C-alpha cells in the first residue's frame with residue numbers, strides 16, 4: 001500500500017520510519033525533510049492547502065493519508081480528504097477543535113465529567129472579569145490562549161503581575177493576534193506530567209505506550225517552555241492501573257461526548273495529564289501524535305503500524321497492539337536561540353556516524369540541504385537523537401553517546417533527559 005505522511009518534523013520522520021517497517025508499504029512524505037528522503041519519496045506541498053493535499057493524495061493514488069501536525073487538522077485537511085473518499089488518519093476540524101480551542105476543550109471536559117483544573121474563559125469584553133478571576137486563584141497562575149500558538153501560548157507563573165500582563169497582552173491581540181483574543185485562565189496544579197496517547201476509530205480507543213517529555217529548555221526544568229526537548233518510554237510512573245484510569249475516566253468519556261455531538265474522531269487523542277495529589281487531571285488534549293513523544297513510541301511498537309492506522313481511519317480498530325520490552329529515549333538537539341528566535345542555516349556534522357551506532361536512529365526535525373548538499377539547520381528543533389536499550393538508563397546512555405558525535409554551531413540540548421532512571 002502507499003501511505004502519504006503530511007508534515008516535515010521529527011514526528012513525521014518517526015511515522016515514516018515506522019510505516020516502512022510494515023510489509024509492502026511505500027511511504028511518500030509531503031513535504032518531508034532530508035531524513036525522510038532516505039526512506040521515502042518527498043514531495044513539496046503546502047500542508048495548509050486542503051485542495052493541494054487532496055490533489056497530491058489522488059495524484060499518487062494514496063491508500064492512506066496520515067496527517068501529522070495540528071494545524072492542517074484544525075484547518076480541515078482530513079475532512080477534505082474524506083469528502084473525496086480518501087482514507088485519512090486524523091480528526092476532522094470538528095474534533096481537532098479540542099486542540100484548536102482550549103475554551104471548547106474545557107467545555108467538552110466538563111460535559112464528559114473529566115477532572116481538570118478550575119478555570120474560566122474570558123474574551124476582550126470581559127477583561128475585568130479575567131483579572132478578578134486571577135485574584136481568586138491560590139497562587140500559581142496559568143493563562144492560555146484559546147487558539148493555536150505554536151506551543152508558546154501558555155504562561156505558568158507565581159507572579160500575579162506577570163499573569164495580568166499576559167491576560168492584557170493576549171486579550172488585546174498584541175501577543176498572539178486572534179489566537180489570544182479569548183483566554184482560558186486556570187489554577188496552577190503540580191505533580192508529574194504524563195502523556196497518554198490513544199489511537200481512536202470514532203468509537204473505540206487503544207492506548208499507546210506511555211511517554212514523558214521534557215518541556216523546558218534547560219536542565220532541571222528551567223527556562224522557557226519549548227515544544228519538547230526530549231522524551232522517553234516506558235514511563236515507570238505510568239503503571240497499567242494509571243493508564244487504565246486515564247483511558248476510562250478521560251479518553252473514553254471524551255470520545256463518548258464527541259460521539260453524542262456527532263463527531264466521529266479518527267486519529268490520535270493525546271491526553272496531557274498531571275498526576276496531582278488529588279488524582280490525575282487533564283491539562284490538555286492534542287489531536288495528533290506528540291512531538292517528540294512519537295519518536296520514542298514508534299521504535300517500541302511491535303505490531304504493524306500501517307495496519308493500526310488504517311483500521312483507525314476506517315473506523316474499525318482490531319489489531320492487537322504489542323510493544324517491545326526495550327526502552328527508548330530521544331534527546332532533542334535544538335538550534336542556537338531556540339525557543340525565542342532560533343538561528344537557521346548552521347551546518348550539521350556527524351549525523352551519519354551517530355546514526356550508525358547500535359540501536360540508534362537520528363530523526364530529522366528541522367533540517368534541510370544547502371545548494372551544495374550539506375545538511376543545515378532549518379528550524380528550532382533540529383534533530384531527535386533516539387536510541388533503544390534494555391533499560392531506560394542504557395537507552396539514555398546510547399542516545400547521549402550519539403549526541404556527542406554531532407556538532408552544529410550553537411546547538412542546545414538537555415543533559416538530564418530520562419536521567420531519573
Ligand code: AMP
Nearest residue numbers: 117142154156186187188189272283284
Ligand atoms: P498545555 O498546552 O495546556 O498543555 O500547557 C503546556 C504546559 O503548561 C503543560 O504541559 C504544563 O507543563 C503547563 N501547564 C498547563 N496547564 C497547567 C496547570 N493548570 N497547572 C500547571 N501547569 C500547567
Ligand code: GLY
Nearest residue numbers: 227228290291292
Ligand atoms: N511534546 C508536546 C506536544 O507534542 O505537544
